[in-house]
Amino acid sequence: MTGEQLKALRERRGLTQTQMAAFVNELTGRKYDKQRLSKWETGKEALPRDVLGRLLLLDLERPESPLPRPGTTVAVGLQKGGTAKTATSINLAFILARAGNRVLLVDADPQGNATVHVGVPQTDVVALTEAGKVLYHALMGKTPLDAVIRPTGVEGLDVVPSSIALASADTELPGNLTNAQTALAEMLDGVRERYDVIVIDCAPNLGAVTINALTAADYVLVPCQAEPHAILGVSAFLDTVAKIQRRLNPRLEVLGILPTMVNPRQTQDRSSLEDIERLWGDSRRVFPPVPRATIYAQAAGANVITLDADIGAPGVESYAAIAAALLTAMGRLQETVDAA
Template sequence: MRGEDLRGLRRQLRLSQSALKDRLNASLGRSYDKPKVSRWENGHEPVPQEVAEALRGLAHGRPRHARILALANQKGGVGKTTSALNLACGLARAGARVLLLDLDPQATATVALLAGDSVEAYRQGRTMAHVILRDLPLEQAILGQEDALLAGRAGFDLAPSHIDLAETDGRREPGFDVALRESLETVRDRYDVILLDAPPNLGMLTVMALAAAEDVIIPVRTEPYDSMGVGLILTTIGKVQRRLNPGLRLAGILPTQYGARKSVDREVLEQLVGIMRDRAPVLEPVPASAVFGHAARNGRIALEASPGAAAPAVYGRLAAALLAGGPLPQMASVPPQEALA
């Protein structure tokens, strides 16, 4: 077993490195420590055969559950919802069963998929506002491919949002920050991947998304002020890891709206690599492209409308890597100015 295979199984089991070593020690009668697990995962030491067999046994005995991935950034306008929609489309095109949860009260993803029918979803009481604020079972809010409101508009299911979801920050009750995680457990066996489109702030909805997720990707526009704000979401992720969800993993930073010929964009990428050194990869950038706007204007998702275009194709490659369980496509070296002339 390779280190990355061990890491993948640990994440599938939703265990931190510390929790994994406790499980292994209990089942094998050993005294492994957390640094040892880290060395295995990083390939610095081979994974013992007894550990590989024990871990496979744990994973085999666990019911099949969807991988839960959050897209989060407190900054608006960074392409978070565009990323969620295109990634969901890419996963569905690859044959995965996908659910997109729109947790943004602005409901951008919901309107993009439902248009005027987003109001009808609210009238029917089938939104994430009803789930989180009124204890509606999540399965009753999901619009499937067979549902009249969504039929023919996407290759994946949707749990729509509504402006009422903004009331979440005013709710105070014990355990409220893990309410979404509890709701998701009731539908995880129906999907391969569940995507959470978090709102552009660091409020309760973002915390709930991070508390429920296994992985988080941070979309960041390649603009100086946007990259400077990465530290805020990283701090929030760290707190959630310590207090609510030790299994949460920062899967990567996703640069968006990237202009390879702009020196400021290349400088921002270099800064991101420096900031994230030894913490998480900077993923393959999504180029700035008019194809996203053209598709949105026609009520389409860019990867669906123009799968061969360079910009949405990045999401296709990211989706394929997520389903394969291997490393996510990372940024190549930033080319010098002369190479772009």
């Protein structure tokens, strides 16, 4: 968020600099004054990270226009592993929920990492699997989806948990000729009215469950690690998306490409960012890159959402930009927020 964007946010709320400083103090528990706010707006000082994160959230909480389609669905996918798909899915879902949206996170990866990161203990995952209350059972028609959905510790955010049982769906779904490619879409149709946004964390493959996710989605977001093999994977993935658009889901759109785990001091990372811009910058939206930061590994180790642990974590600008682009496409924001 630039100083100009901060000023625009303040003016949209009809606040003076003194009033905005007081408002920021309420948000953060700090003691900033008009002079400090003025320095932020003029660019003489950088916004503190915790202030930045809270203001980016605030900028997403604007008056809504009528929602044209409830349960707008975004799939987060790439067939290569290790590109921060789960981190992207859970942090995007978190920031959307914190901005006042009703969000359903669907963990469509048999590894189930998104499930534990939003507050479902591993012991509960085992128990839910044994009780037939994970995504696999709902997807295969063995359990109603309502019996699977669980609340998380974040207000407005629910999750469809996953476990290793989902691995069987990739072989079982193709044998179900009646809805082999649309089972997930049909399953989600029953709950779309209850959610503003559905975020699907896809597995790192192009199996039957991932094809189902792309068939169910309105948008697809592609996280791409800043390294050559991931970039090659994006080209192949976009080819698959194009086939899905032609054959199964003509409404599917590419929301954008998100460079992840970027260290701007590394020559290879800078070169990869240039390659991403060169290859897709003219035809696709490339979101601000998420930097490589230890807090992501720490949050993963603690099974928590990074932005829930630290709203000013590096990368919050990227997730806010993605949320703004999605909400703008949905008609819920009147203008796009450029959080670069």
